[in-house]
Amino acid sequence: MVDYHGRARSLLDWGERVVIIKQDGNVLVHQPVMREPVNWQPSGSKTDFNIEDEQLVLRSRHTKPPEKMKVSFRNLKLIVVTSLCDQASLMIAGMETDVVNDIISNPDMVEEGLRISKREKHVKSGLIDLFGYDKDHVPVVIEVKRSLASISAVQQLRMYVNDVKRDVDEADVRGILCAPRVPDMVKKLLADYGLEWQEVERRVVLPDDWQRTLKDF
Numbered sequence: 001m002v003d004y005h006g007r008a009r010s011l012l013d014w015g016e017r018v019v020i021i022k023q024d025g026n027v028l029v030h031q032p033v034m035r036e037p038v039n040w041q042p043s044g045s046k047t048d049f050n051i052e053d054e055q056l057v058l059r060s061r062h063t064k065p066p067e068k069m070k071v072s073f074r075n076l077k078l079i080v081v082t083s084l085c086d087q088a089s090l091m092i093a094g095m096e097t098d099v100v101n102d103i104i105s106n107p108d109m110v111e112e113g114l115r116i117s118k119r120e121k122h123v124k125s126g127l128i129d130l131f132g133y134d135k136d137h138v139p140v141v142i143e144v145k146r147s148l149a150s151i152s153a154v155q156q157l158r159m160y161v162n163d164v165k166r167d168v169d170e171a172d173v174r175g176i177l178c179a180p181r182v183p184d185m186v187k188k189l190l191a192d193y194g195l196e197w198q199e200v201e202r203r204v205v206l207p208d209d210w211q212r213t214l215k216d217f
Helices: 096-105 151-168 184-192
Strands: 002-005 009-012 018-021 027-030 039-041 046-052 055-062 067-073 115-123 126-133 139-144 174-179 196-199
Touching: 018 055, 027 067, 039 055, 039 067, 096 115, 096 126, 096 139, 115 151, 126 151, 139 151, 151 174, 151 184, 184 196
Parallel strands: 139 174, 174 196
Antiparallel strands: 002 009, 002 067, 018 027, 027 039, 046 055, 055 067, 115 126, 126 139
């Protein structure tokens, strides 16, 4: 059972759960499903244990803001106590910015002769991912998505193209939606608006110099 008092009040009845107490004071109570904890205490909390009415009781207190949580255990299936050492930093690849960087490094992956002149170009409706010119010097607006292209991405690209047309006073402005996959219904909508698409595979590359070999041991 979990009884919480703080910025709100909650009571979680008996059930089987996983309780994690981290070295920085965080306390997390997880149910058998869902990613997020159902109850928690933030970093800096102080935790102690007592036996009350033949039950193990965990009490966690935090001062700013004032919060307290009481976790009562009727029985225990597993207890693990250890001290962890982890100074690694999380490295992420395959984000939208990685696709943008790939196109800047190699514009031909979109089309031959493309020249990128600006990244994150400001227009009335937002920020254009990439702006440039094709081999015939026609302005090109490029909207990049790291996953499946959607209807909302088409509308976004359409607004950007219309903004550029007004800004440069040109009727001939191209819009290209770049994504790893563009569904048929999105392609049809792009074509209806006179826009284009290019399926661009994103590279997911992480540095491997952190990997140890048997020679390191």
